[in-house]
Amino acid sequence: MSDPTDDARRDLLVTPAELHDILQTQALAGDGPRTRVLDVRWTLAQPSGHSDYRSGHIPGAVYVDLESELSAHGGAELGRHPLPGGEALTHSARRWGLHPDDSVVAYDGGGNLASARLWWLLRDAGFDRVRLLDGALPAWIGAGFALETTEPSPDPGTVILTPGHLPTLALEDVGQFAQEHVLFDVRAPERYRGDVEPMDPIAGHIPGAINLPTSENLDDAGRFLPTEALRARFSLEAATGSGVGFSCGSGITASHALFAFALTGGNGALFPGSWSQWANTPDMPVATGSTP
Incomplete structure (x- = not known):
């Protein structure tokens, strides 16, 4: 089977x-x-x-x-x-x-x-x-396949897209979520720790968030790791897909981590605003260092 x-x-x-x-x-x-x-x-x-x-x-x-x-x-x-x-x-x-x-x-x-x-x-x-x-x-x-430089102009499509089919975390909920469930912060370790912050006004991470850099879901050639290796990267609690969220700088690379999680059969939630929203909201608590 x-x-x-x-x-x-x-x-x-x-x-x-x-x-x-x-x-x-x-x-x-x-x-x-x-x-x-x-x-x-x-x-x-x-x-x-x-x-x-x-x-x-x-x-x-x-x-x-x-x-x-x-x-x-x-x-x-x-x-x-x-x-x-x-x-x-x-x-x-x-x-x-x-x-x-x-x-x-x-x-x-x-x-x-x-x-x-x-x-x-x-x-x-x-x-x-x-x-x-x-x-x-x-x-x-x-792989030796050709590229082209001509920019195509496809005929307009007819698709209708209706967002809201996947789980997301709102700003007002994500702090408590990080305390009660698993919230992965997939930024580079130096940004998670608060050593540097090139984009947002405050350095650090959401208290309770666990650092799991999404770049480490790839091999040296930029391909996704085998499924078993990806599964090993996520905790046993996260592997069930229950109560798992993903945050990054502004919601871009968190999608990449969600994709890697999906390769293991997981189904996590995206915090769309991620650190850029948290850091720009007054009075939000901030953690620094290597621990959640």
Whole structure:
């Protein structure tokens, strides 16, 4: 009998060779549901990856702007990357050419730290047929597959997205949640400890949060660790998927950790505002150092 997590991995990840075969078959198939490839090139240091995308991307891939399409805009009290509303996300997805019966494969410039945000948003909005390219763009290039520089202009899609299908944590609840359940803070250890804080006004972490850097869910090539290795990274209590939350700087890389958790069969909750919302809210308690 197969391990259910094997099925989860197949449902969530695609290899470069598998994607190449899908695109080759699709090119011959004509009309009908498609696999839409979406390029989410973004980093904190370079929020717009459009120029990198134009210099070379997977053939047919549509560029997705994380700052304008995968985030809303508001005051600092909402955090740096609030979740977009359903109408805005639907508008963006239609620009990408997405139809209700299509599938999505998303990737970014390395590690899928940004493209996991798209994975989470689509699933939260009721669109389940979305996978990540394991190893992201470097894996595609390493496999010897071609890039293109032409930017496609897909016909508008017809999908309707309705957020609210996945669990989230609100600011007013997350502090108590961290005391009573498992809240993973997936930022780099130096930010968790409060040694440095390059983005937000206060350094440290939510009291009770446990540091589990999401970058350590990847191997040296930027691929997700095997399922058993990922399962070992999460505590036995967390492995059940009950009472587990994820926080980061502004809700982006927490989605990546949620994806890694999903590979083990887990189903955690996202704190969308993450540290950027907590640190910009007056009178919130702050912990520093290596312990929760």
